[in-house]
Amino acid sequence: MSTGRVRSVSSTPFSEFLSGCRGIFPLVVGAIPFGIIYGTLAASSGLSLAGTLAMSAFVFAGSSQFIAIGLLASGTVVPLIILTTFFVNLRHLLYSISIVPHVQQLSQSWKLPLGFLLTDEAFVTAIDRYNQPDSSPYKHWYQLGASTFMYLNWILCTWIGVTIGHQISNAAEWGLDFAMSATFIGMIIPYLKSRSMLLSVVSAGIMALLMYELPHQLGLILATLTGIFVGAFIERLNSRR
């Protein structure tokens, strides 16, 4: 299920960029309905057209944008929405740490866009490429291609949502947000190749349910950490045997 296994030693920046676009394509498809309902809902939450598009262009973090417009519609004050955004997006910290070994040789003019565009989808796609055994010196071009495609698609879908939103007033009730769950399930499955990964995922899932009531997405962070430590612990047990 992973992307672009076969790659010759003669990869070029451009070929890597294109493979990145290809690699993230399924996730881009999965993000389309999500982006469209975001645009639709934002319009009805009171956010202006410019504000809705600006949020997609400058924040570029789907789930936090969703929560923000929900809070906005219910009259939550701005500082509290920003604080919630911080907690919802805190998981990206783990992504940026994970990407460290692969980007540390790059210049700041590379690190800046790669950091700004670091979404769930771009991260999972890029880390898959970085972990492939070939020694292509242009793997960061792959990440740039994947990230850029995701970004442009997100803005386009937001625009479509805002434009056609009023014509499909009850779009939110269709459950299009399930597209995100289906996408994430597809992203998880290729990882489940060992017992430690399986147990990591199961424990993260159970903890996420148990901790669901905690405020500020704290449950998400705790469940993630549980999954990480359970997985690593089982792996160490196995390797000692």
Next chain:
Amino acid sequence: MNMNEFILILGMALVTFLIRYPIIGMSGRIKLSPQFLQLLSYVPPAVLTAIVVPAVLIPTGDQILLDYTNARLIGAIAAILVGVWRKNLLLTIVVGMVAFFAWQWLLSFT
């Protein structure tokens, strides 16, 4: 765009960027131990699962719904089966979505 919106978007953009970028920005000076790298290899599936499981099993946001009236659960099961069987990401997403919508449509008759 009014002032309130401007501050909201600026603030959200800033906190998000300050989570995503700084570690990458100073990555040249960071050295991670093999033990730590091993922990990090569990990050992607653990985060994604922690997001998906409540989204699927707590569809209304208040209680766990573990029966056939939960169309998300049916869609998720379909996605898992196809994902494990065919190992094709796009197919997994599409089949999951179709199963979810079909089930929701069927439920509308009950």
